[in-house]
Amino acid sequence: MSGANGSRWRPGSRGPAKRTPGSQLTRPWEPLWQFFNRLRPARWSAYVRDHWIGKPLVTAVPMTWLVLFFMVPFIIVFGISFSQSVLAIPPYEELLGWTDDKVLQLRLHLSNYDYLFTDSLYASSYLYSLKVAAVSTCYCLLLGYPMAYGIARATTTRRNIYLMLIILPFWTSFLLRVYAWIGLLKGNGVINNVLMALGVIHEPITMMQTDFAVYIGIVYSYLPFMILPLYSNLEKHDRTLLEAAADLGSRPWKAFMRITLPLSVPGIVAGSLLVFIPAVGEYVIPSLLGRTDQLMIGRVLSDEFFENRDWPVASAVAIAMLILLVVPIMIFQRYQNRELAHK
Amino acid sequence: MADTRTRTPEPWLDPHAQAYIRVENVSKRFGSFVAVNNVSLKIYKGEIFCLLGGSGCGKTTLLRMLAGFEQPSAGAVYIDGQDMAGIPPYERPVNMMFQSYALFPHMSVAGNVAFGLEQEKIKRAEIDRRVAEILDIVKLGEYARRKPHQLSGGQRQRVALARALVKRPKLLLLDEPLGALDRKLREHTQFELLGIQEKLGVTFVVVTHDQEEAMTLSSRVGVMNRGEIVQVGTPRQIYEFPASRFVADFIGSVNLFEGQLTEDEQDHVRVKCEELSTPVYVDHGMSAPPLALCWVAVRPEKIVLGRERPAATDNWAHGTIHDIAYMGDMTVFVVKLDSGRQVRVTQANRTRKPEEQFVWDETVYLSWDASSPVVGTG
Numbered sequence: 001m002s003g004a005n006g007s008r009w010r011p012g013s014r015g016p017a018k019r020t021p022g023s024q025l026t027r028p029w030e031p032l033w034q035f036f037n038r039l040r041p042a043r044w045s046a047y048v049r050d051h052w053i054g055k056p057l058v059t060a061v062p063m064t065w066l067v068l069f070f071m072v073p074f075i076i077v078f079g080i081s082f083s084q085s086v087l088a089i090p091p092y093e094e095l096l097g098w099t100d101d102k103v104l105q106l107r108l109h110l111s112n113y114d115y116l117f118t119d120s121l122y123a124s125s126y127l128y129s130l131k132v133a134a135v136s137t138c139y140c141l142l143l144g145y146p147m148a149y150g151i152a153r154a155t156t157t158r159r160n161i162y163l164m165l166i167i168l169p170f171w172t173s174f175l176l177r178v179y180a181w182i183g184l185l186k187g188n189g190v191i192n193n194v195l196m197a198l199g200v201i202h203e204p205i206t207m208m209q210t211d212f213a214v215y216i217g218i219v220y221s222y223l224p225f226m227i228l229p230l231y232s233n234l235e236k237h238d239r240t241l242l243e244a245a246a247d248l249g250s251r252p253w254k255a256f257m258r259i260t261l262p263l264s265v266p267g268i269v270a271g272s273l274l275v276f277i278p279a280v281g282e283y284v285i286p287s288l289l290g291r292t293d294q295l296m297i298g299r300v301l302s303d304e305f306f307e308n309r310d311w312p313v314a315s316a317v318a319i320a321m322l323i324l325l326v327v328p329i330m331i332f333q334r335y336q337n338r339e340l341a342h343k
Numbered sequence: 344m345a346d347t348r349t350r351t352p353e354p355w356l357d358p359h360a361q362a363y364i365r366v367e368n369v370s371k372r373f374g375s376f377v378a379v380n381n382v383s384l385k386i387y388k389g390e391i392f393c394l395l396g397g398s399g400c401g402k403t404t405l406l407r408m409l410a411g412f413e414q415p416s417a418g419a420v421y422i423d424g425q426d427m428a429g430i431p432p433y434e435r436p437v438n439m440m441f442q443s444y445a446l447f448p449h450m451s452v453a454g455n456v457a458f459g460l461e462q463e464k465i466k467r468a469e470i471d472r473r474v475a476e477i478l479d480i481v482k483l484g485e486y487a488r489r490k491p492h493q494l495s496g497g498q499r500q501r502v503a504l505a506r507a508l509v510k511r512p513k514l515l516l517l518d519e520p521l522g523a524l525d526r527k528l529r530e531h532t533q534f535e536l537l538g539i540q541e542k543l544g545v546t547f548v549v550v551t552h553d554q555e556e557a558m559t560l561s562s563r564v565g566v567m568n569r570g571e572i573v574q575v576g577t578p579r580q581i582y583e584f585p586a587s588r589f590v591a592d593f594i595g596s597v598n599l600f601e602g603q604l605t606e607d608e609q610d611h612v613r614v615k616c617e618e619l620s621t622p623v624y625v626d627h628g629m630s631a632p633p634l635a636l637c638w639v640a641v642r643p644e645k646i647v648l649g650r651e652r653p654a655a656t657d658n659w660a661h662g663t664i665h666d667i668a669y670m671g672d673m674t675v676f677v678v679k680l681d682s683g684r685q686v687r688v689t690q691a692n693r694t695r696k697p698e699e700q701f702v703w704d705e706t707v708y709l710s711w712d713a714s715s716p717v718v719g720t721g
Contacts, residue, residue, distance in 0.1 A: 240443055240445040241445050243410075244439075244446075246431065247438055247507075248458055251433055254462070258458070
């Protein structure tokens with residue numbers, strides 16, 4: 001019965017029931033021991049396997065994070081967007097309330113959303129944000145693709161240096177780097193002074209508070225987000241494909257257009273969305289460098305919250321922005337899934 | 344006479360034949376490493392020429408120089424009489440089948456095959472017709488819409504072949520064409536390749552490390568070692584008459600003995616080998632200094648096992664059976680000679696009677712015909 005003769009353990013089979021023929025019980029605790037032994041699982045390893053909680057535990061961590069810091073705030077904001085502004089702390093009406101005859105009442109106002117459509121400020125801010133984000137994304141792509149391509153084709157040691165240089169600016173605060181651009185772009189800033197000293201221009205060019213300054217700021221800040229996914233895509237390309245194309249009579253440029261470019265579409269999509277999505281809601285760069293007569297939606301949002309203290313309208317603006325961005329995010333997801341499916 | 348000469352199946356024997364590919368004193372260096380060292384080759388139209396060698400012997404580098412992916416450090420490559428120096432791959436009348444197949448993953452089978460034709464000024468209808476035609480030849484007509492990742496290894500291999508053949512190249516380069524296929528499929532594909540080559544009359548240059556592949560496919564084999572061509576010949580020549588110890592050892596399995604030349608006459612040589620019971624007598628002469636050290640190679644299938652002591656005074660040895668491996672069609676015996684040396688002997692299983700077979704630890708006599716051993720000093 002014991003493990004010594006090779007039989008398998010069963011619940012209760014391990015009990016060292018050593019009974020000599022003469023005496024009934026050698027030890028008084030023996031029945032108790034046997035009782036507990038019967039409750040013991042057959043094998044601890046099997047028990048752990050059957051009751052393994054590792055998997056849900058591992059997923060529970062990010063899930064908790066998302067629920068606490070994304071879903072709960074989102075529900076709160078979503079709720080506030082159906083509320084009404086009041087002079088109180090917090091400055092909005094509770095959605096749930098008791099009527100005079102003690103009936104629980106849920107009051108939802110759609111007026112905030114209606115307001116977004118009636119006041120042209122919002123529509124124009126949204127459109128302007130989309131335009132700025134789209135144009136900046138195009139510039140990032142035009143600038144980032146050759147850079148990523150060059151890095152992917154470089155030797156391993158150089159590649160690491162280039163990647164380091166791409167990531168290096170992150171060591172300085174984002175805000176500081178945008179401020180630095182003010183010093184470069186302003187009327188008596190570095191660029192104007194140098195150009196005037198060289199005699200290229202006689203009067204300072206107005207670069208601050210223009211779309212140009214916003215594009216520079218966004219392209220400068222978000223370029224790494226374009227380069228890195230593009231690089232990771234291009235680096236994986238099989239170079240024999242280009243050799244095969246050349247072998248089949250394709251000149252290098254044509255081979256690039258027909259092989260490299262189509263195969264890098266997932267990288268282009270990933271990089272573009274990583275630039276486009278945050279650029280739509282960008283607040284700091286347009287506030288510091290951008291126009292004052294045309295606001296981006298991030299600025300409108302912050303003004304509604306902090307200047308007007310109209311939380312419900314601000315929430316509605318935020319929700320509307322999120323809905324606008326859901327479409328590109330879904331495109332991103334689709335391409336990511338397709339990338340994974342190919343592996 | 345002229346008629347027979349033009350149709351001779353062995354153009355390399357014809358001094359007037361024009362070589363289709365001439366490789367003249369080609370070397371390729373990568374830094375200080377010499378990948379290909381002073382190689383000269385002539386390959387004729389319609390041949391299947393195999394470059395055979397172990398990994399790192401320079402065979403792939405030589406192939407890539409024919410395709411135009413590498414430029415020779417020295418020497419010249421002529422294809423159809425034209426010097427290929429400085430001519431990029433996309434302008435050469437050559438197509439290559441890559442070892443990894445290098446199929447374009449984002450294109451369908453038909454798209455892959457059509458790619459080469461689209462680079463030329465050919466009408467769409469003509470392209471479609473030729474793609475369909477070649478896909479029929481490689482029996483992939485039904486798979487035209489599939490993407491490469493939806494195909495099996497053998498199917499991908501055939502797509503790669505079709506893609507390379509659809510441009511009707513005069514010369515097709517194949518880099519380890521059957522490397523990724525399993526044994527059954529390899530054998531099948533080898534004969535398919537031969538059929539296609541015959542049908543289209545293309546010249547093949549095949550790189551392989553697999554001697555069996557080289558043997559079945561090729562009209563001639565060039566054996567490479569350390570960047571040099573050590574022997575060029577028909578499969579039979581390199582197997583039966585290896586020019587050097589390396590080739591004898593590399594091609595097939597062989598028993599190599601060290602010995603000393605004791606007799607060197609016009610019609611025979613006699614070699615004394617310490618490891619064998621009797622001297623080795625070979626029925627052809629060789630020219631070497633007297634008492635030269637040499638090697639003797641005897642193929643396992645050319646050795647006969649017997650229970651009786653041979654009457655002859657040479658070409659036999661005595662030993663005990665050390666190991667037996669039954670392979671079905673034949674049996675491999677490892678015989679331990681009295682000198683302690685182990686010798687490989689294979690015997691075809693001509694009957695099904697087990698009692699005729701030798702058993703473990705049986706003492707046996709090994710003998711061979713005087714025409715079987717190969718002697719050399721190189």
